[in-house]
Amino acid sequence: MSARARSSEHPEARPPGGASGATGEGGRPDGSPAGLATERTRRAETAVRPAGPAPAPTPAHRRRRRRPTTREEKVWGALRVLTIVLLVVVTVVPFWYMIVLSLRPIAEVVLEPGKIWVSLSEITTDSYRVVLRSADDGGQGFPTFLRNSGFVALVTMAVTLLAAIPGAYAVSRLRFRGRKLVSGLFLVVYLFPPMVLAIPLFVLFTRLGLRGSLLGLALVYVAQTVPVAIYMLRNYFETIPESLEEAGLMDGLTHLGVLRRISLPLAVPSVTATGLYVFMIAWNEFLFALLFLLEQPSKWTVSLGLSRLSGSIEVPSTILMAGSVVLTVPIVVLFFFAERKLVEGLTSGAEKG
Amino acid sequence: MAATTRAPRPPRTLRQQEARTGRLLLSPTVIIVLAVVILPIIWAISLAFQRVRLINIRRAGLVGNYTLDNMERVFTSPGFWDSLWTTLVYTIGATVSSIGLGLVAALALRRPFPGRGAIRAAMLLPYITPVVAATFVWTVALNPQFGIVNAWGTKFLGWDEPIAFLSTERSSLLGVPVPTALLTVIVFEAWRYFPFAFLFLVARIQAIPGDLDEAARMDGATVWQRFRYVTLPQLMPVIAVLAVLRFIFTFNKFDDVYLLTGGGAGTEVISVRVYEFLTARKDVGLAAAQAVVLAVALVVLIVIYLRSTSRAEKANAR
Numbered sequence: 001m002s003a004r005a006r007s008s009e010h011p012e013a014r015p016p017g018g019a020s021g022a023t024g025e026g027g028r029p030d031g032s033p034a035g036l037a038t039e040r041t042r043r044a045e046t047a048v049r050p051a052g053p054a055p056a057p058t059p060a061h062r063r064r065r066r067r068p069t070t071r072e073e074k075v076w077g078a079l080r081v082l083t084i085v086l087l088v089v090v091t092v093v094p095f096w097y098m099i100v101l102s103l104r105p106i107a108e109v110v111l112e113p114g115k116i117w118v119s120l121s122e123i124t125t126d127s128y129r130v131v132l133r134s135a136d137d138g139g140q141g142f143p144t145f146l147r148n149s150g151f152v153a154l155v156t157m158a159v160t161l162l163a164a165i166p167g168a169y170a171v172s173r174l175r176f177r178g179r180k181l182v183s184g185l186f187l188v189v190y191l192f193p194p195m196v197l198a199i200p201l202f203v204l205f206t207r208l209g210l211r212g213s214l215l216g217l218a219l220v221y222v223a224q225t226v227p228v229a230i231y232m233l234r235n236y237f238e239t240i241p242e243s244l245e246e247a248g249l250m251d252g253l254t255h256l257g258v259l260r261r262i263s264l265p266l267a268v269p270s271v272t273a274t275g276l277y278v279f280m281i282a283w284n285e286f287l288f289a290l291l292f293l294l295e296q297p298s299k300w301t302v303s304l305g306l307s308r309l310s311g312s313i314e315v316p317s318t319i320l321m322a323g324s325v326v327l328t329v330p331i332v333v334l335f336f337f338a339e340r341k342l343v344e345g346l347t348s349g350a351e352k353g
Numbered sequence: 354m355a356a357t358t359r360a361p362r363p364p365r366t367l368r369q370q371e372a373r374t375g376r377l378l379l380s381p382t383v384i385i386v387l388a389v390v391i392l393p394i395i396w397a398i399s400l401a402f403q404r405v406r407l408i409n410i411r412r413a414g415l416v417g418n419y420t421l422d423n424m425e426r427v428f429t430s431p432g433f434w435d436s437l438w439t440t441l442v443y444t445i446g447a448t449v450s451s452i453g454l455g456l457v458a459a460l461a462l463r464r465p466f467p468g469r470g471a472i473r474a475a476m477l478l479p480y481i482t483p484v485v486a487a488t489f490v491w492t493v494a495l496n497p498q499f500g501i502v503n504a505w506g507t508k509f510l511g512w513d514e515p516i517a518f519l520s521t522e523r524s525s526l527l528g529v530p531v532p533t534a535l536l537t538v539i540v541f542e543a544w545r546y547f548p549f550a551f552l553f554l555v556a557r558i559q560a561i562p563g564d565l566d567e568a569a570r571m572d573g574a575t576v577w578q579r580f581r582y583v584t585l586p587q588l589m590p591v592i593a594v595l596a597v598l599r600f601i602f603t604f605n606k607f608d609d610v611y612l613l614t615g616g617g618a619g620t621e622v623i624s625v626r627v628y629e630f631l632t633a634r635k636d637v638g639l640a641a642a643q644a645v646v647l648a649v650a651l652v653v654l655i656v657i658y659l660r661s662t663s664r665a666e667k668a669n670a671r
Contacts, residue, residue: 192605193604194642199400199641203400347555
């Protein structure tokens with residue numbers, strides 16, 4: 001009796017759907033005041049729950065009783081700062097270098113290859129002009145590539161979501177035979193060597209005359225991304241309180257109606273994040289684009305077009321870097337747009353161990 | 354009596370309806386996956402046992418004159434065993450180093466400090482960047498003539514001459530022979546995929562209740578002891594899963610090696626070999642056979658790994 005009373009003590013303190021609480025923790029930058037506050041309440045909660053006769057220690061109380069930092073802890077603290085600095089250097093500098101090179105004239109780069117900044121007087125946008133000029137004007141024709149990549153990525157995203165939203169709902173909420181089998185099937189798709197698929201698909205597409213078809217490429221991407229999308233969306237759907245959906249069913253909605261009118265509107269941010277993730281995968285993909293589009297330069301994606309630059313005649317590295325910036329910027333912008341939700345969706349299995 | 358056993362059942366129970374809706378909602382996905390993934394896998398296996406070249410591709414069907422020729426050629430062709438070995442070294446090196454680096458990053462960013470959110474986001478850059486751009490930055494930076502690494506190495510680190518990191522098969526470092534290009538590719542993988550491990554480890558670390566660490570601290574445990582006996586055991590399940598995932602993904606990897614070295618200088622992993630068979634030699638059957646061998650090798654290694662970990666777990670339980 002007392003146990004039940006205790007567990008119902010803070011019903012609203014926990015977010016609905018057990019796992020979602022931990023999920024929220026994972027994605028929140030705890031440096032923010034809001035993050036700290038929840039951290040504190042969580043601690044207080046866990047401290048209070050086994051309420052014995054002893055007074056519950058508050059965080060402030062604890063902090064006062066902390067021993068002074070030992071020398072060992074100071075050493076580790078210094079190491080930690082050093083590690084963080086090194087990690088930032090390692091992750092950020094390559095991209096800084098990419099941007100700097102793309103803005104310097106090639107002659108200067110050859111003279112001073114070790115320079116890590118670009119002085120105002122030498123800044124030039126020539127590399128970008130060459131990259132973005134169409135092939136007819138003697139440029140590299142990236143606008144066409146950008147259009148192709150955008151088209152393939154958007155089609156992939158749309159079709160994947162159309163298939164994955166109902167699929168994820170079915171996997172997370174409906175009971176039917178064969179559900180386990182389907183999950184196993186998806187795992188196989190996720191982990192199987194793409195190289196094995198590539199060969200028969202290459203043969204098939206050649207025979208059907210689909211090589212050089214952007215739609216054919218998008219179809220392959222859909223098959224590769226649907227399992228991941230269902231996995232991510234399922235995690236989101238499972239955090240929606242079931243009682244809401246049951247209320248909908250009581251009111252005479254069908255399962256489809258519940259999905260359309262209750263679950264989907266609640267999951268819009270998550271669906272957006274999943275869509276962006278699929279878009280990113282399709283935009284970044286290289287192997288299938290290489291196999292299916294190589295003979296038709298007018299159909300190249302940005303990744304493929306850029307990779308061909310280095311293969312052809314001597315192209316200055318400044319132009320390679322300008323092309324890399326053009327390829328990378330859309331993805332980085334999209335990513336930071338949806339980072340929080342994305343990270344949550346990808347790792348929500350991890351907290352449970 | 355007979356009437357009650359024969360009572361007319363309602364046309365469809367709620368449960369049946371639910372099952373029907375479930376299958377209906379999943380069917381588009383299942384159809385796509387069957388058509389574009391499962392069928393091709395079966396076809397690939399069939400192609401591995403037929404003589405098919407790009408020229409007579411029109412005759413390549415699911416059934417044909419099966420032969421073990423391709424398999425025999427895969428195992429006897431020059432460089433096969435070297436390639437398998439290279440793939441293993443590359444995969445294990447990349448898996449261990451990316452997870453190790455991810456763990457270090459996750460521990461370093463464990464406690465909140467101003468700007469942590471921004472740093473955490475920056476840490477994901479290598480992982481989200483398109484592979485072509487990432488490999489190009491490395492290729493340019495490592496270039497012996499005008500790459501920044503060699504410029505700094507010769508200027509500040511006293512290197513006698515620039516190092517062609519991506520096209521030198523072997524060099525000696527302090528008298529020890531080093532597979533330069535392979536090592537460079539492994540370092541690239543560690544750089545590119547540590548954010549993946551980092552993401553999962555950070556999520557797990559933040560779910561560990563702080564009380565445990567606090568208690569160990571009160572009892573006078575050192576930082577290292579607290580990591581080794583409090584934090585690490587809690588992370589082990591995630592690390593085990595990450596190890597399997599990273600191993601599989603790296604073992605299958607094609608783009609990174611192909612774009613960095615083209616498979617030269619002792620970095621020819623099996624995927625790159627499959628691609629060469631398919632495009633340069635135009636031998637579909639041989640490529641399929643090599644790809645099937647890749648998949649089988651992967652499955653065997655995973656089974657060995659899972660067996661050994663489950664045995665270790667049982668030993669621990671005892």
